Structures are given as C-alpha cells and as structure tokens.
Amino acid sequence: MAEYIKLIDVTKCTGCRGCQVACKQWNSLPAEKTIFSGSLQNPKDLTYNTWTLIRYDEVVKDGKLHWVMRHDACMHCDWPACAKACPSPGALVKTPEGAVVHNPQYCIGCKACIAACPFDIPRNNPELEKMAKCTLCYDRITEGKQPACVTACPTGCLTFGLKEDMLEKAHKRAEAVGGTIYPSNPKYETHVMYILPAGVSPKDLQHTNPNPSMPLSVLLWKNLFKPFTLIGMGAVIGGAFLHYLIKGPHEVHETKEGGE
Amino acid sequence: MSAHDTKVYVTDVEERLVHWILAASCLFCVLTGVGLMFHSWSIIPTLLGGYYATKLMHIYSGVVFAGMLVYSYYLWRKDCGFEESDLDWVLKAGGYLWPVKELPPVYKYNAGQKAFFWCLIVTGVVIVVTGLFMWLWNPASVPNVLARIMYMLHAGAVVVLAAFIMIHIYLGTAGNPGTVSAMITGYVTKAWCKTHCPRWYQEKFEKDAQA
Ligand code: SF4
Ligand code: SF4
Numbered sequence: 001m002a003e004y005i006k007l008i009d010v011t012k013c014t015g016c017r018g019c020q021v022a023c024k025q026w027n028s029l030p031a032e033k034t035i036f037s038g039s040l041q042n043p044k045d046l047t048y049n050t051w052t053l054i055r056y057d058e059v060v061k062d063g064k065l066h067w068v069m070r071h072d073a074c075m076h077c078d079w080p081a082c083a084k085a086c087p088s089p090g091a092l093v094k095t096p097e098g099a100v101v102h103n104p105q106y107c108i109g110c111k112a113c114i115a116a117c118p119f120d121i122p123r124n125n126p127e128l129e130k131m132a133k134c135t136l137c138y139d140r141i142t143e144g145k146q147p148a149c150v151t152a153c154p155t156g157c158l159t160f161g162l163k164e165d166m167l168e169k170a171h172k173r174a175e176a177v178g179g180t181i182y183p184s185n186p187k188y189e190t191h192v193m194y195i196l197p198a199g200v201s202p203k204d205l206q207h208t209n210p211n212p213s214m215p216l217s218v219l220l221w222k223n224l225f226k227p228f229t230l231i232g233m234g235a236v237i238g239g240a241f242l243h244y245l246i247k248g249p250h251e252v253h254e255t256k257e258g259g260e
Numbered sequence: 261m262s263a264h265d266t267k268v269y270v271t272d273v274e275e276r277l278v279h280w281i282l283a284a285s286c287l288f289c290v291l292t293g294v295g296l297m298f299h300s301w302s303i304i305p306t307l308l309g310g311y312y313a314t315k316l317m318h319i320y321s322g323v324v325f326a327g328m329l330v331y332s333y334y335l336w337r338k339d340c341g342f343e344e345s346d347l348d349w350v351l352k353a354g355g356y357l358w359p360v361k362e363l364p365p366v367y368k369y370n371a372g373q374k375a376f377f378w379c380l381i382v383t384g385v386v387i388v389v390t391g392l393f394m395w396l397w398n399p400a401s402v403p404n405v406l407a408r409i410m411y412m413l414h415a416g417a418v419v420v421l422a423a424f425i426m427i428h429i430y431l432g433t434a435g436n437p438g439t440v441s442a443m444i445t446g447y448v449t450k451a452w453c454k455t456h457c458p459r460w461y462q463e464k465f466e467k468d469a470q471a
C-alpha cells in the first residue's frame with residue numbers, strides 16, 4: 001500500500017483559513033464560540049471540534065519581520081506515540097497509507113494518547129469521554145480524493161501525494177526558498193511535513209516540537225514497565241515454586257510448644 | 261483465653277476485613293489493569309463487558325483500594341515500625357534463602373512483612389495519586405509532558421507492587437504453613453505464634469497468663 005504525505009508550504013499560506021472551514025464541513029464539526037484575542041488565530045487552540053487551525057506568529061529575526069501562518073493538525077507519525085499509549089484496540093490505528101485514525105466507537109476516554117503525543121494534538125471531549133483529532137481525511141484518501149483541507153487551499157500551500165513525490169518536492173522547495181523542513185528527525189518520521197520560510201525555525205513558532213521523538217516516558221511505560229509487570233509476577237511465582245521444592249516451606253517449631 | 265486451647269487469636273475482625281477488601285480491590289485492579297494494558301489479554305475486558313466498562317471498574321476499584329490503603333496505614337503503621345534488629349533479619353534474609361543459626365526474635369511482624377507494608381504504602385500512594393490524576397486531569401490546563409510522566413509512574417509502581425504481592429501471597433500460604441488462618445479465622449496455633457512472633461507472644465499471652 002502506498003504511503004502518503006501532506007506537505008504544508010508555510011511560505012505560501014495567506015491565512016485565509018479555508019482549510020479550517022473545509023475540515024469542519026467535511027467532518028461535520030460544529031462551529032465554536034470564540035473570543036477575539038487580537039490575533040488572526042481563531043479559535044486559540046485545537047479542540048475536540050477543531051481538528052486544524054491556522055496558528056499565527058510574528059517572528060522578528062535579524063531585524064526582519066516574518067508573518068508566519070501555519071496550518072496545525074495531527075502529524076500522522078510513522079511510529080505514533082498516541083497509538084502506542086492507547087489501551088483500547090482499534091481506537092487509534094495507524095493505517096498503511098500513513099494516516100493515524102481514531103475511532104470514537106472504541107475510544108474509552110482514558111486520555112493516554114493526549115498525554116503521549118509529542119505534538120500535543122489529540123483533544124478530549126469530557127462529556128462524551130472521547131478524544132478527537134485530524135484523520136488525514138482517511139475516508140477521502142482511501143477513495144482517491146485529497147484531504148478536504150488540501151482541496152480547499154487556494155494557494156498551493158497544502159498539497160497531498162505519494163510519500164516519495166512529496167519528499168522530493170519538499171526538498172526542492174526548501175532549497176528554492178532557502179527554508180527548512182520540519183520536522184526533521186529521521187528517527188521519528190511523520191506523514192505531515194512543513195516547509196518553513198528562510199530564517200524561521202520551529203523554535204520561533206508556537207505549538208511546535210523542534211525535536212520530536214517517541215517520548216522517553218512512553219517508552220519506559222510501554223516497553224519496560226508493561227512487560228515487567230508480568231515478568232516480575234511470573235518470576236516470583238517461578239521463584240516461589242523453586243523455593244518450595246528446594247528449601248521447602250518454613251515449618252513451625254512444634255518442639256517449642258509449651259517450652260520456654 | 262478462648263475455647264481454642266492450642267490456638268491464639270492474632271488478627272481481629274477489623275484487620276481481617278481491611279486486609280481482604282484491600283486485597284480484593286488491589287487484585288481486581290491488577291486484573292483489569294493487565295486487561296487494559298495488554299491487547300493480548302483482551303479476554304479480560306471482553307468478559308467484563310468491554311473496555312469502557314473495564315476502565316470504570318478499574319477506577320472505582322482503585323477508589324476502594326485508595327480508601328483501604330489509608331485505613332491500612334493507620335491500622336498497621338505502628339506494628340510495622342522498623343527496629344534495630346530488623347537489619348539483622350534482612351541480612352539473614354529471614355532464614356528463607358540459606359541456613360541461618362538464629363534469627364533475631366520478632367515482635368508482631370518480621371522485617372520482610374514490614375518491608376512489604378511500607379512498599380505497599382509507598383507504591384500504593386504513587387499508584388493512587390497518579391491514578392487519580394489520569395482519571396481527572398484536564399488536558400486544557402496540564403501540559404502533556406507532565407501528564408505522560410504520571411502514566412509512566414502508575415505503571416512503574418505497579419511493577420514493584422505486583423511482584424511483592426506475589427511474594428506476600430506465597431509466604432502467607434504455601435511458604436509458611438499455618439499462616440493463612442491468621443487472616444481467615446484470626447487464629448493461629450500457639451506453636452506458630454511462638455515461632456513467628458516470639459516476643460509478641462511472650463508479651464501478649466504469657467504475661468497475661470501469669471497475671
Ligand atoms: S501527531 Fe500526535 S496524535 Fe498525531 S499521530 Fe503523532 S502522536 Fe498521534
Ligand atoms: S483516549 Fe481513546 S484514543 Fe486516546 S488512548 Fe484512550 S482509548 Fe485510545
């Protein structure tokens with residue numbers, strides 16, 4: 001099965017927020033009451049009903065001002081921390097296409113994925129006790145369509161295609177604009193990539209993870225403590241058997257009865 | 261003394277009830293926790309009515325565990341206070357592993373039992389606090405870099421406690437014949453009591469008898 005990548009060329013974003021609306025429309029997500037906070041960014045953050053939004057940063061570097069408008073949504077990690085943390089089979093599934101899809105039917109609202117995600121993407125609905133996030137429009141891409149946000153994007157900032165093609169395109173474009181590719185940890189690949197404008201690094205922007213990786217705590221939890229719960233109990237049971245056979249039980253000294 | 265001529269009453273009803281409610285809630289938490297953590301053990305959530313139901317049972321059983329943990333602390337903390345001779349007991353591994361000439365005479369609980377009690381209290385508190393956090397935290401106000409440490413600690417403390425519980429079960433049953441009745445009827449034989457809690461026996465029963 002072919003793998004896909006959604007490429008976000010931040011240099012081309014005009015902040016029209018067509019993607020934000022298209023995502024709501026395709027996924028039947030209700031609008032939210034928000035408060036004007038003096039920024040183009042609205043609402044302020046991702047929510048259970050807002051799976052993507054344009055984050056707006058003003059970056060001043062070397063006396064130059066950059067207006068950075070960044071489409072923020074799930075990164076569709078190749079080795080998703082969220083799915084690793086999830087206790088309920090089927091609630092978070094990494095698909096062969098590279099999309100990491102949540103399935104509310106199986107979600108038990110334990111919030112483990114929210115804690116685990118290195119990009120702080122999943123959001124909880126406390127009333128329903130379900131998490132929600134971008135699905136990379138899995139219901140569209142498996143039908144040969146582009147994600148809704150990509151379809152809506154008028155400037156070519158958002159594009160979607162086969163992994164190899166998009167990687168090549170990303171490198172060419174980054175070179176052409178003198179920008180960088182984010183994220184760039186070869187050990188923690190994602191199916192969403194950014195081209196950041198020249199002079200702008202992920203550190204300058206809100207809600208980024210400049211060096212994303214599988215969190216150490218998630219690794220300890222799932223790769224060490226989890227197996228050792230059973231290994232530890234099993235080892236003691238085995239040890240107890242051996243002790244019983246070799247050393248034998250600790251009998252009471254009947255001889256002491258009545259003595260002393 | 262009671263009608264049981266050869267027996268002595270060592271565990272009262274309150275202690276036995278607390279012990280068993282604590283044990284039941286704890287083992288049920290282990291069972292549901294394993295069911296939630298290992299997809300290969302999905303039989304547990306399936307039998308219990310699904311993953312969501314299992315989550316709720318894990319939480320409510322955890323609440324019972326938390327209550328009993330606090331109760332246990334007040335019930336046994338004095339009897340489980342360490343004393344100097346406990347070090348000697350530990351250095352001799354309580355006579356469980358290699359032949360030992362003589363063990364320091366134990367009062368009510370030996371150093372191993374005391375260690376188990378304090379391990380239960382410490383890991384139990386970690387498990388309860390992180391568990392409450394996992395249940396109630398609001399992702400809008402707690403950074404998830406902090407939250408994930410709570411999930412990790414919850415699982416980490418369980419590794420220690422679950423293994424120690426298995427030791428406790430073995431030593432309380434097959435490993436020490438005659439022990440388990442202390443937690444069931446409350447009675448043990450005099451011989452048992454003299455063997456396992458000589459100092460306590462002396463103080464509690466022989467002094468009484470003399471008086
Ligand atoms: S960005 Fe977070 S929610 Fe999305 S796939 Fe990666 S770990 Fe999961
Ligand atoms: S909140 Fe839902 S999707 Fe997230 S880890 Fe828990 S069960 Fe899985």
Ligand code: SF4
Nearest residue numbers: 023134136137147149
């Ligand atoms: S890929 Fe689909 S679900 Fe994800 S942000 Fe775009 S429109 Fe929303």
